[in-house]
Amino acid sequence: MTRSLVQSDNQPITSLQSLHYYGQSIWLDYIRRSLINSGELQELVDSGKVQGVTSNPAIFQTAIAGSTDYDQVLNVLEQVQDRDALSIYEELAIADIQAAADILLPTYIRTQKQDGYVSLEVSPYLADKTAETIAEAHRLWQAVARPNLMIKVPATPEGIAAIEALIGNGINVNITLLFSQSAYEKVADAYLAGLERFAAQGGNVSQVASVASFFISRIDTAIDGLLNAQLSANSDSHTCNFLRGLLGKSAIANAKLTYRKYQQLYTSPRWQKLAEKGAHPQRLLWASTGSKNPHYRDVVYVEELIGADTVNTVPPVTLAAFLDHGQPRLSLPEQIEAAEAVLLKLEQVGISLSQIADHLLQQGIKLFQDAFDALLSAVARKRETILGDQIDRMTYRLPPALDEAVQMHLFEWRQSGKIRRLWAQDASLWTDTDENYWLGWLGITDDQLAHLDPLKQVVQAVRSRDFTHVVLLGMGGSSLGPEVMKQTFGKTPNFPELHILDSTDPAQIRAIESRINLPRTLFIVSSKSGSTLEPHIFKQYFFDRVQQIVGVEAAGQQFIAITDPSSQLQQIAINDRFYQTFLGLPCIGGRYSVLSNFGMVPAALMGVDIARFLRLTEEMVHSCAPSVPAEDNPGVVLGTILGVLANQGYDKVTLTTSPSIASLGAWLEQLLAESTGKIGKGIIPIDQEALSTPEKYGRDRLFIYIRLESAPNLAQDAAIALLEQSGFPVVRIAVATPEHLGQEFFRWEIATAVAGAILEINPFDQPDVEASKIATKQLMLDYEKTRILSTAEPLTTQLEIQIYSAPHDKDAFAKAAIENSLTSYLRSHLNRLKPGDYFALLAYIEMNPVYYECLQAIRHAIRDAKQVATCLGFGPRFLHSTGQVYKGGPNTGVFLQITNEPENDLDIPGQNYSFGVVKAAQAQGDFQVLAERNRRLLRLHLSQNTQADLELLQTAVRIALI
Ligand SMILES: O=C(CO)[C@@H](O)[C@H](O)[C@H](O)[C@H](O)COP(=O)(O)O
Numbered sequence: 030m031t032r033s034l035v036q037s038d039n040q041p042i043t044s045l046q047s048l049h050y051y052g053q054s055i056w057l058d059y060i061r062r063s064l065i066n067s068g069e070l071q072e073l074v075d076s077g078k079v080q081g082v083t084s085n086p087a088i089f090q091t092a093i094a095g096s097t098d099y100d101q102v103l104n105v106l107e108q109v110q111d112r113d114a115l116s117i118y119e120e121l122a123i124a125d126i127q128a129a130a131d132i133l134l135p136t137y138i139r140t141q142k143q144d145g146y147v148s149l150e151v152s153p154y155l156a157d158k159t160a161e162t163i164a165e166a167h168r169l170w171q172a173v174a175r176p177n178l179m180i181k182v183p184a185t186p187e188g189i190a191a192i193e194a195l196i197g198n199g200i201n202v203n204i205t206l207l208f209s210q211s212a213y214e215k216v217a218d219a220y221l222a223g224l225e226r227f228a229a230q231g232g233n234v235s236q237v238a239s240v241a242s243f244f245i246s247r248i249d250t251a252i253d254g255l256l257n258a259q260l261s262a263n264s265d266s267h268t269c270n271f272l273r274g275l276l277g278k279s280a281i282a283n284a285k286l287t288y289r290k291y292q293q294l295y296t297s298p299r300w301q302k303l304a305e306k307g308a309h310p311q312r313l314l315w316a317s318t319g320s321k322n323p324h325y326r327d328v329v330y331v332e333e334l335i336g337a338d339t340v341n342t343v344p345p346v347t348l349a350a351f352l353d354h355g356q357p358r359l360s361l362p363e364q365i366e367a368a369e370a371v372l373l374k375l376e377q378v379g380i381s382l383s384q385i386a387d388h389l390l391q392q393g394i395k396l397f398q399d400a401f402d403a404l405l406s407a408v409a410r411k412r413e414t415i416l417g418d419q420i421d422r423m424t425y426r427l428p429p430a431l432d433e434a435v436q437m438h439l440f441e442w443r444q445s446g447k448i449r450r451l452w453a454q455d456a457s458l459w460t461d462t463d464e465n466y467w468l469g470w471l472g473i474t475d476d477q478l479a480h481l482d483p484l485k486q487v488v489q490a491v492r493s494r495d496f497t498h499v500v501l502l503g504m505g506g507s508s509l510g511p512e513v514m515k516q517t518f519g520k521t522p523n524f525p526e527l528h529i530l531d532s533t534d535p536a537q538i539r540a541i542e543s544r545i546n547l548p549r550t551l552f553i554v555s556s557k558s559g560s561t562l563e564p565h566i567f568k569q570y571f572f573d574r575v576q577q578i579v580g581v582e583a584a585g586q587q588f589i590a591i592t593d594p595s596s597q598l599q600q601i602a603i604n605d606r607f608y609q610t611f612l613g614l615p616c617i618g619g620r621y622s623v624l625s626n627f628g629m630v631p632a633a634l635m636g637v638d639i640a641r642f643l644r645l646t647e648e649m650v651h652s653c654a655p656s657v658p659a660e661d662n663p664g665v666v667l668g669t670i671l672g673v674l675a676n677q678g679y680d681k682v683t684l685t686t687s688p689s690i691a692s693l694g695a696w697l698e699q700l701l702a703e704s705t706g707k708i709g710k711g712i713i714p715i716d717q718e719a720l721s722t723p724e725k726y727g728r729d730r731l732f733i734y735i736r737l738e739s740a741p742n743l744a745q746d747a748a749i750a751l752l753e754q755s756g757f758p759v760v761r762i763a764v765a766t767p768e769h770l771g772q773e774f775f776r777w778e779i780a781t782a783v784a785g786a787i788l789e790i791n792p793f794d795q796p797d798v799e800a801s802k803i804a805t806k807q808l809m810l811d812y813e814k815t816r817i818l819s820t821a822e823p824l825t826t827q828l829e830i831q832i833y834s835a836p837h838d839k840d841a842f843a844k845a846a847i848e849n850s851l852t853s854y855l856r857s858h859l860n861r862l863k864p865g866d867y868f869a870l871l872a873y874i875e876m877n878p879v880y881y882e883c884l885q886a887i888r889h890a891i892r893d894a895k896q897v898a899t900c901l902g903f904g905p906r907f908l909h910s911t912g913q914v915y916k917g918g919p920n921t922g923v924f925l926q927i928t929n930e931p932e933n934d935l936d937i938p939g940q941n942y943s944f945g946v947v948k949a950a951q952a953q954g955d956f957q958v959l960a961e962r963n964r965r966l967l968r969l970h971l972s973q974n975t976q977a978d979l980e981l982l983q984t985a986v987r988i989a990l991i
């Protein structure tokens with residue numbers, strides 16, 4: 030308050046006493062905690078200056094965002110953790126409203142429910158939603174739980190439609206943002222209908238009250254603006270005088286005529302019937318009565334609007350001014366004809382009051398939405414400050430043009446309430462197909478936390494069985510999350526060690542088998558669909574192996590399934606008497622499933638404290654809540670950067686993660702590539718590419734540095750700083766400890782959904798992954814019939830390496846064929862890389878450290894020579910991940926597929942094909958589909974001496990790049 034209203038009144042009550050004498054009540058259009066805590070409101074009420082209080086989102090914005098009144102509460106960690114900005118705001122606002130209501134209760138009783146009300150407004154985002162407004166009004170009514178509360182509802186058509194229902198339920202309503210007589214009539218009609226409904230249900234209508242908040246000063250501001258524009262365009266003195274005569278007249282004229290309408294309405298026979306039952310008329314309440322034009326009297330909208338059965342809600346300055354020099358008179362009934370003349374004259378000069386009223390209503394909603402957003406932003410920021418390193422921080426630096434585009438999008442996301450639409454599962458945010466079905470992950474942390482007991486029990490039981498190892502058999506969304514947990518958390522003392530199998534490579538399967546103790550190993554078969562080929566055959570293999578040792582009856586006791594309800598795997602688990610089956614939620618797609626049973630069950634079994642992990646994750650869920658405005662919503666900000674930059678050609682997202690959380694990259698790769706890479710669009714995630722100096726990169730890169738604050742890598746810090754200084758777009762995410770990774774899972778899921786909306790794709794399907802599955806399946810069927818995996822003839826064989834091209838691509842190698850060497854083919858292939866392209870190694874070989882290093886050396890040599898982004902994927906695992914964007918995304922990839930002659934194949938029990946055949950069919954199916962999609966493609970088939978061939982290849986690539 031600019032001055033104390035309690036102490037400085039020279040003319041104590043006289044001016045206000047006159048208002049009461051004329052039948053008008055004064056309410057205070059203001060609230061904040063210090064007004065209550067200081068005793069000032071009590072004084073205002075006790076001294077009879079104020080008989081009610083109104084609030085709105087702008088008032089709470091000023092109170093909470095613009096003062097330190099609430100810091101005592103907001104600075105307490107326990108008050109802000111585990112909550113989102115909206116619930117924190119509501120708790121503060123509700124406490125204020127309750128306290129004010131308690132102060133005003135004696136007034137309410139003394140005036141027999143005429144005065145003594147405090148108003149609380151529903152969310153301005155519900156202005157066009159009737160059912161939601163009704164629900165929110167009920168919720169707030171119950172939360173405040175005071176008889177002298179009024180719920181404020183805007184006078185939009187949808188808001189007006191809610192009035193009857195609310196009054197009919199005995200809830201006091203203040204209808205706000207009224208600008209026109211016609212809207213007022215509808216509001217009054219809805220009030221009467223509500224009372225009739227309430228009475229018909231046996232309600233006591235004398236218990237219900239309502240006011241119609243008619244806005245004043247904004248009308249003058251709008252119309253004076255138009256009059257002044259006409260004045261500056263006019264030189265005719267007669268016209269100018271006419272126009273000048275209308276300045277500052279419209280709002281009061283409009284109010285006077287509305288008041289006349291009120292008087293007519295509340296003498297009607299319809300009203301009489303209700304009045305006989307004790308109903309209170311719905312009084313007109315003059316709102317927006319602070320004078321905005323310094324040339325007008327500062328109390329003009331009080332002095333000119335005094336009449337019986339009205340309320341004027343005034344801001345503190347206006348109240349102080351009126352107390353100081355207000356001159357009350359019974360002004361409302363005066364000069365009604367003059368008021369009519371004013372409105373007629375406005376029409377004559379082409380000013381439509383009804384159009385202005387419509388505009389002001391829309392603008393009023395908008396202003397309250399903006400104020401609400403600013404308020405929620407302020408709360409969100411205060412919350413994050415208090416949370417400190419409990420919440421992962423994100424900062425970014427973008428080149429100015431990109432930054433401007435990102436800010437524009439964020440503004441647009443906030444303005445059009447898109448984050449609310451995302452949480453409301455509105456498919457039209459994307460392609461309006463079935464996206465609404467796939468958003469179950471939004472509420473998964475809550476859900477998991479509520480159902481932890483069965484998991485805890487299984488973990489206990491498993492521990493008592495003394496397993497040394499747990500092996501997860503799964504692909505993509507069912508394996509990459511557990512892989513992050515395994516790589517990040519390692520082995521927990523007294524818990525079994527987790528291993529992941531997501532490859533059909535016989536050597537890789539053998540490698541896993543060699544690391545475990547079969548009779549003391551628990552197997553988790555994890556597949557959402559329950560019909561994916563790989564986990565199915567992994568299970569067959571290991572079930573058979575275990576069965577051979579422990580017998581057919583006991584084998585199932587070493588198996589757990591994680592799958593969606595009614596899947597084929599669930600049936601297998603029943604048939605084979607698995608120890609346990611955990612079910613997934615069908616409304617969560619695989620790559621969004623890490624925080625559900627698919628990620629949490631393996632993590633719990635390896636000893637991660639899941640309850641703590643999920644609770645920490647919830648902090649990010651709250652930070653990304655629908656109420657947190659786009660600019661302060663970490664998931665939305667990241668997603669906007671990803672989407673906007675991809676649309677501007679910065680579609681290679683280079684993921685740099687601190688070494689101890691490096692496996693997060695593969696999870697992110699799947700999320701980004703599978704979600705966004707389709708219909709020729711998409712983000713190309715670049716994982717595990719070592720950082721280099723700026724000249725090695727093209728201007729198609731966005732660098733995202735996920736830094737583990739507890740174990741950072743200084744070389745990464747330096748390289749990122751250099752890239753940032755060189756003008757590359759850089760996003761930095763600071764992860765306090767590995768336990769915060771859940772926050773990143775959730776942030777990135779929101780971000781991916783947002784990026785998907787910006788790219789205008791469906792981020793929840795994976796159409797092109799299916800294509801290679803189908804091709805593989807066909808090859809396998811043919812194999813089962815013929816026992817031959819048909820394959821094309823190589824172009825040539827060089828030093829035991831067979832070279833294959835795709836039919837559509839043969840011409841590209843005409844020159845290479847002349848020289849006919851490994852180097853010449855590689856040169857022709859790599860020379861096709863242009864700025865903006867990317868290079869991908871698709872390696873269908875064992876994923877072991879030696880091969881990995883060789884392949885990494887190859888990709889880095891290509892990156893350095895060509896300044897293109899490079900990827901490395903091991904087959905078949907990448908088929909369930911980046912495979913989607915390679916086939917469905919932009920045709921900017923240059924692919925080198927690497928296969929090898931299996932040294933030691935492995936049979937699959939119960940099948941007439943081996944793992945080697947499956948892997949070969951997968952590589953071939955992948956090659957076929959890439960070829961069908963006209964991708965630039967070359968395949969090298971290495972001999973059994975894979976390591977030597979890889980070294981040879983490394984040399985050949987270096988020569989080819991010269
Ligand atoms: O509607 C009510 C009370 O019912 C008020 O709180 C109303 O929102 C305020 O008077 C206005 O928003 C203030 O408007 P203005 O003075 O900023 O034009």
Ligand SMILES: O=C[C@H](O)COP(=O)(O)O
Nearest residue numbers: 505506556557558561619
């Ligand atoms: O990312 C998902 C993989 O394609 C595996 O699917 P799944 O969990 O249904 O077996």
